[in-house]
Amino acid sequence: MFLKREMMGLARTVVRCRKIKRCPVYLIPLHFVSQIFGSYVTTLSPRSLSLEKVQQRFKATSLCEHSKKKYQEIQFYLRPEEETYARRIRRVILKANSRTVEDVIQSLQCDEMLSGFQLTSPVVDSLLQKFGDDWKSAFSLFEWASLQISYKHTTYACNKMVDLLGKMRKWERMWDLVEDMREGCSVTLDTIAKMMRRLAGGGxxxxxxxxxxxxxxxxFVRDTETMxxxxxxxxxxxxxxVAREAFVVLKSHIHPDAYTFNIFVHGWCNARRVDEAMWTIQEMKLWRLKPSIITYSTILQAYCNQTNFQKVYELLDLMVSEGCPPNVVTYTTIMNSLAKLGNFDEALGMVDRMKSSGCKPDTLFYNSLINILGRGGQVHEASKVFEVEMEMNGIGRSVSTYNTMISIFCHDGQEQRAFTVLTDMEKASCKPDLQTYRPLLRLCLSKRELYDHIERLLNDIMDKHNLSLDLDTYTLLIHGLCRVGDTEWACLLFxxxxxxxxxxxxETCKLLMDEARRRNMEANVERIQTVMDQLGSVP
Incomplete structure (x- = not known):
């Protein structure tokens, strides 16, 4: 209440929300809103926004974790029977997806195969993830699941749905869901963050x-974290x-922390106003907060984006003089930026500068260095770093390290060395991923003498390492097989x-259909045409 009382003294304005279903809401807006926008009437939820305090307080996830997590994919592990059930649900939803949400829910309710299975959270959560931006399918599943006995949505499912509805601008449905969550005491700080982000992103x-x-x-309370x-x-x-104006009002009531100023540094840099970002560092010091390596690295990245490397080097010197020396991430960022412009010699000079400063390399640094050497045509030097220097410095290889080296050898046409790295990777108990195999598949498709290796690689992918082909890998294979005239195999993969x-x-459908038609494979042409019709992209 302290902020509302203070804001009354500043603004002398009370803005009344539009009346909605059960009761009106009175809000004291931030002073800067009333100053800049006058009498602003909110367009929040079409449902009641009760001012009753929620009984349960939730432990807030730190804002640093919010920024780190962003929208990382979570791995869901389903039992075999859950996999079968999930596939059935997905088929029913996709079959009925051209209709309304209510129709899709009805289709799920009437499906006999689904009636005998106990719905579980992993099934729902994994399907919500797979539906991606298909809000109708996701929301139909979410609403149908809510009707099932002995099932309760996880926090992940609720927040995922709030985020998706907001992303797709389904504001009324989003607010209905948020109100349900509020009544069930299941709103978390992550929910709030997603709501704010999607509202702001939607204008x-x-x-x-x-x-x-x-x-x-x-x-929740208005404190440093929520601010x-x-x-x-x-x-x-x-x-x-606008954020700056909000902060001008709030800073006398809510004490900022270092992350507050890092937010502004990042915001000004994204707006290409690096001078304001530097001024923010000075303001930060007035609050007796010390700029961190993250603060300076954000500005360094902005200078790199502007290709203003004179400023980059000046800031590096400033960091050292202020007792905040660059770390390996800083040097890696600059090195990658120089290489992106084709300045390979200058990028490699950054390696010498880092080593002379006493900063120790890490795996990510070596991944970048190997990639830069490969792109610069220095394959032998890249191989030397990979095979000798990393081991000499006690730095372990990651999946990305092996993948980078395999890609370099494939691009250079050195298939034997590429396959040797793959073998070494497996011996080191470092499980390959699809990124490991794509350059190998591309190389085999481009060289007729390596064509027989494709089937072995696919067997390794699916049987040896239990990987599932994704859209990019299928696309690579189908396009490559069409180029070499193996349309039959391409159709099987399709x-x-x-x-x-x-x-x-x-584009894949069109290419494959043209090849199938050229070879009078009419049954395949018909199937491909059906898929193109479903995609809604018939020329």
């Missing part, structure tokens, strides 16, 4: 501010000046792709 950044004003009704979420949201949606419910790209 409703004023509503994101009102969500901050309404935090108490969700069971940072608001500021971070506005800055990421290119409203850094059918396998559909069987795994992976939709091909339109």
């Amino acid at each position: 409703k950044w004023k509503d994101a501010i009102v969500v901050f004003d309404e935090l108490e009704s969700f069971g 940072n979420i608001l500021l971070d949201t506005l800055c990421k949606e290119k409203k850094v000046e 059918d396998d792709m559909l069987g795994r419910e992976i939709l091909p790209r339109y």
